[in-house]
Amino acid sequence: MAWCPFEKIQNKVKILHYFEKCCQIFCYNGFMKIQTLAAVSLAAATAIAAETQPATNIVENTTMDKPVAVAIETSLGTIEVELDAAKAPATVANFLAYVDASFYDGTIFHRVIPGFMIQGGGFTKTMTQKLTRPPVKNEANNGLSNARGTIAMARTMVVDSATAQFFINSVDNKFLDFKAPNPQGYGYAVFGHVTSGMEVVDAISGVRTGVKNGMRDVPVEPVEIISIRRK
Numbered sequence: 340m341a342w343c344p345f346e347k348i349q350n351k352v353k354i355l356h357y358f359e360k361c362c363q364i365f366c367y368n369g370f371m372k373i374q375t376l377a378a379v380s381l382a383a384a385t386a387i388a389a390e391t392q393p394a395t396n397i398v399e400n401t402t403m404d405k406p407v408a409v410a411i412e413t414s415l416g417t418i419e420v421e422l423d424a425a426k427a428p429a430t431v432a433n434f435l436a437y438v439d440a441s442f443y444d445g446t447i448f449h450r451v452i453p454g455f456m457i458q459g460g461g462f463t464k465t466m467t468q469k470l471t472r473p474p475v476k477n478e479a480n481n482g483l484s485n486a487r488g489t490i491a492m493a494r495t496m497v498v499d500s501a502t503a504q505f506f507i508n509s510v511d512n513k514f515l516d517f518k519a520p521n522p523q524g525y526g527y528a529v530f531g532h533v534t535s536g537m538e539v540v541d542a543i544s545g546v547r548t549g550v551k552n553g554m555r556d557v558p559v560e561p562v563e564i565i566s567i568r569r570k
Contacts, residue, residue: 407431408534408570409438413448414563415543418507418536419570420490426481427530430492430501433475434530437503438567442469448562449554453544454510457562458493461504464561466552471502479517483529486511488537491529498525507533509544 404425411418424431437443437460446469448459462468477498485491489508492501506527508515518524533540543562551557 406531407435409435409567410570411443411536411567412565413539413543414561414565415546416536416539418539419534420531421534422490422531423483423529426483427478427528429476430478430528430530433472433501434492434505435569436472438569441566442503443564443567446564448543448558448564450506450556451543451546451548451558451562452556456506456508456510456512457540457543458504458506459562459564461493461502464563466554466557469503474500474502477501477525477528478530479526479528480520481517481528484511484513485515485527485529486513486532488533488540489529490531490533491515491527494527496522498522501528507540509540 407422407424409420409422411420422431422434443460445463446460447462447464448457449462449466450458461471474494474497475492477492477494483489485508487508487510490505491508493504493506494501515527516529517526543558546562547559548556549559
């Protein structure tokens with residue numbers, strides 16, 4: 340686990356906040372297992388209903404040698420994104436399959452952490468998790484970095500477990516990049532970047548959050564994904 344200099348932080352609230360940012364604690368078979376935030380932060384929200392189907396490379400409904408543009412219309416404004424089908428063909432095809440089915444309409448950004456990322460695409464306003472397609476192969480080893488303004492797939496601790504949920508990096512998060520072909524180092528697959536509307540991403544990042552249905556970092560006032568459409 341990453342070392343946390345608790346002795347240098349006097350305020351108890353700061354201690355709890357710092358610990359929260361550094362690690363997540365999971366109960367497993369009666370003992371506490373500690374994982375660093377770099378390994379589990381994004382996995383925590385999607386681990387509630389981890390997929391068990393084998394990963395599948397979905398290569399449909401997209402031209403693989405050209406970027407594809409989509410518009411994410413939210414209750415706080417529109418975010419335009421260019422998807423990199425050349426670098427992440429299976430991921431882009433998977434995402435567009437959900438887009439073309441209007442799957443994302445009425446979902447929310449259910450996990451918002453300022454100075455980190457905004458995550459959505461899997462839950463409704465009532466915090467009901469939507470049923471998804473089978474998982475897609477993790478394409479994190481494609482040379483794309485989790486830089487500010489990039490869009491990537493959320494997943495559980497299982498490398499090939501991404502389905503519908505995605506996140507947009509609000510800052511550079513290179514620790515989420517591919518490092519090694521193993522569960523600890525595989526990283527999160529970037530498959531595009533914001534071309535317009537980063538002010539909307541920043542506005543979402545700044546909303547007030549709390550705990551809802553046992554999940555942390557949920558916006559108090561829902562931030563709705565009204566629709567995602569190809570441009």
